[in-house]
Amino acid sequence: MLSLKNISKYYNNGGNKAAVLQNISLDINEGEFVSIMGPSGSGKSTLLNIIGMLDEPTEGYYYFMDQIVHQLKEKQRSALYKQYIGFVFQAYHLIDELTVYENIETPLIYQNVSSSERKALVADALDRFQIVGKKDLFPAQLSGGQQQLVGIARALIAKPKLLLADEPTGNLNSKQGEEIMELFRKLNKEDGVTIIQVTHSEKNAAYGSRIINLLDGKVDSSHNI
Structure with a gap:
């Protein structure tokens, strides 16, 4: 499904080159459930953002669904993202000016889903995540856990082929997390959705079929569960 070849990411830090990712090569097959682990600052979120096309590598090659991502224009990358990828962010990234209902509906508008189908899909999602009573509220009126549930509902609404999740249960209580x-x-x-999650939790990582450990921006180890 996707392939990273020698991906590196550098930032200029007061004239010094600081490496966040160094020479990462990785293949992820359709239908895999991969957990990325590692200490804070090991480059986990940066790697996820590059896979999700929200960030670009400084060096290296990225192939996704037979497309050469590193050669695509921003508009083409954006279209690819909207068609295939759902993203659950650690910091929610909900749109403050939109209600819960509108936040969840947004990806469907991008995909030109008809109004009646959007209604049915959003109603389904609200029900599934038990947030029907919150649909007319704005993000600022929700607790952290509720915002996270809205973020997850939004990520899944358009039935993505690839789900990327950055600490998806970080703000949920243990029952919600489970x-x-x-x-x-x-x-x-x-449903055969390919999932890549970044997590600190051994318990959450064990839901996957493979664990990739990062250390200092490099792949330290990779093993199947």
Whole structure:
């Protein structure tokens, strides 16, 4: 499904080149559930953002669904992202001016889904995540856990082929966290959604089929579960 070849990411830090990722090569097959682990500052979120086309590598090659991502124009990358990828962010990234309902609906508008189908899909999502009573509220009126549930509902609404999740249960209580991980497992096993999650939790990582450990911007180890 996707292939990274010798990906590096550098930032200029007061004239010094600081490496966040160094020479990462990685293949992820359709239908895999991969957990990326590592200490803070090891480059996990940066790697996820590059896979999700929200950031660009300084060096290296990226192939996704037979497309040469590193050669695409921004508009083409954006179209590819909207068609195939759902992203659950650690910091929610909800749109403050939109209600819960409108936030969840947004990806469907990008995909030109008809109004009646959008209504049905959003109603379904609100129900599934037990946030029907919150649909007319704005993000600022929600708790962190509720915002995270809205973010996850939005990421899944357009039935992405690839789900990227950055600490998806970080702001949820343990029961909600477990329910979300079970939902991810079901999406992966039954619907064939490819999932890549960044997590500090050994328990969450164990839901995957492969764990990749990063250390100082390099792949330290990779093993199947």
